[in-house]
Amino acid sequence: MNEKDRVQIFIACSGKATVEAQFLATKLQEQELQNIEIKPVKWWSTAKKFTTIIEKLVNHTKECDFAAILLTGDDLLFKANNGGEFAPRDNCVFEAGLF
Secondary structure, eight states: OOOOEEEEEEEEOOGGGHHHHHHHHHHHHHOOBTTEEEEEEEGGGOOOOSSSHHHHHHHHHHHOSEEEEOOOOOEEEOOTTSOOEEEOOHHHHHHHHHO
């Protein structure tokens, strides 16, 4: 039997989308890919071993092969003379830019 290669996927979301992100992580782990083991790295449940959030994020960019950032419309933005529009959280957009 051949040893499987491990692929790490960083998963991030807003606090309101953790159920959807956990579903994604579970489905990724369940995938039966030949010679590939998928290991989701869940941003909302990673150990706090770095002194700042930025250090933690940068470390994940070095360790992970891919990223899945759930950009859900959690914030309501208003413009002058215009109705509100839903937009993803700023931190999620920032995290997507890191990867």
